[in-house]
Amino acid sequence: MNEQEQERYESELRRTPPAPLPAHFMARLQAAKPGPERGSRRLFLPDHPSLGWRVLLHLVAPAMAVVLAGFLVVRLKVKSEGSAKERPLAATVGLKANDLQVDQELVSSFDVVATLPNGQPVRFRCRQWKDQLVVTDKSRGVEIEQNSPRVEVVPVRFETY
Amino acid sequence: MNSGSKHELPADSDWEQWLSRHAPALLLFARQQVKCDADAQDLVQEAVVESWRRQSQNAPPPLGLVYATIRRRAIDLARRNDRRAEREAESLLDGPQCWFDAGAEERERSLLLQKAMTNLPQIYRDVLTLKVWSGLTFGEIAEALEIPPNTAASRYRYGLMELRKLTREVFA
Numbered sequence: 424m425n426e427q428e429q430e431r432y433e434s435e436l437r438r439t440p441p442a443p444l445p446a447h448f449m450a451r452l453q454a455a456k457p458g459p460e461r462g463s464r465r466l467f468l469p470d471h472p473s474l475g476w477r478v479l480l481h482l483v484a485p486a487m488a489v490v491l492a493g494f495l496v497v498r499l500k501v502k503s504e505g506s507a508k509e510r511p512l513a514a515t516v517g518l519k520a521n522d523l524q525v526d527q528e529l530v531s532s533f534d535v536v537a538t539l540p541n542g543q544p545v546r547f548r549c550r551q552w553k554d555q556l557v558v559t560d561k562s563r564g565v566e567i568e569q570n571s572p573r574v575e576v577v578p579v580r581f582e583t584y
Numbered sequence: 585m586n587s588g589s590k591h592e593l594p595a596d597s598d599w600e601q602w603l604s605r606h607a608p609a610l611l612l613f614a615r616q617q618v619k620c621d622a623d624a625q626d627l628v629q630e631a632v633v634e635s636w637r638r639q640s641q642n643a644p645p646p647l648g649l650v651y652a653t654i655r656r657r658a659i660d661l662a663r664r665n666d667r668r669a670e671r672e673a674e675s676l677l678d679g680p681q682c683w684f685d686a687g688a689e690e691r692e693r694s695l696l697l698q699k700a701m702t703n704l705p706q707i708y709r710d711v712l713t714l715k716v717w718s719g720l721t722f723g724e725i726a727e728a729l730e731i732p733p734n735t736a737a738s739r740y741r742y743g744l745m746e747l748r749k750l751t752r753e754v755f756a
Contacts, residue, residue, distance in 0.1 A: 441609050
């Protein structure tokens with residue numbers, strides 16, 4: 424089929440347009456115009472300062488839930504593993520530390536994607552850290568190690584992501 | 585800075601004009617994605633409303649995005665087999681749907697064209713529908729169908745040739 428034939432055939436096809444919408448469906452679509460309630464629910468950069476808190480709450484509520492859940496999981500895990508290590512901490516009173524080491528270890532990093540009630544996607548970057556504190560008292564020959572889990576959740580805009 | 589403040593609702597006239605202009609082709613495409621007309625209408629409504637809501641400014645959504653949404657929703661729908669089977673059974677009671685405008689003189693031609701389109705592989709049918717009846721560019725078709733623009737163009741050529749063979753009796 425050469426170019427002319429193709430154009431002729433395309434115009435032939437276009438002479439038969441798609442069927443018009445059934446009247447009831449057209450009425451349904453016209454009534455389905457996006458309403459002000461949903462349209463005004465925006466996630467970022469609100470118009471009014473007071474809306475900022477609502478937006479912030481939108482972000483903070485799921486973030487806090489993730490933080491709390493992560494913290495509980497890690498806390499339970501650490502407790503079950505290292506309850507023996509916690510006991511010496513009770514004896515820290517009166518210790519004279521010769522050496523103090525503070526360390527942060529990134530345990531895991533992952534992204535969580537959630538959908539807000541208005542359908543807008545939001546992404547959270549979650550990082551699990553293990554904060555380690557080692558206190559050494561050489562005179563008594565004591566080394567105390569404390570590990571604390573920490574979860575960091577940062578909301579990330581899709582555009583910037 | 586405050587891009588969100590530009591989000592406004594479409595005016596009634598804009599909304600209705602846009603619907604009158606594009607909804608028939610959107611429904612044609614949706615009808616080709618699902619077997620049941622009620623599902624096709626639901627797909628169009630969901631996709632149109634969702635695409636308009638995604639717009640940050642008071643501007644119509646890109647057509648490629650609307651078609652892409654219809655296609656994705658159709659795939660989701662196909663996975664929900666129970667509901668689909670139920671609605672397809674209901675649709676049999678409504679009788680077959682005409683894809684094309686079936687005016688008194690053109691009725692036979694429309695039905696033959698619909699039959700020919702039905703016999704085309706879907707990959708060709710999708711591209712042909714978007715190009716011929718929706719007027720999308722190959723770039724927009726590529727976006728809607730999530731394929732490279734060159735693939736869209738070659739599918740269009742093959743599809744057009746196939747359709748021509750199938751419609752010889754219609755377009756003699």
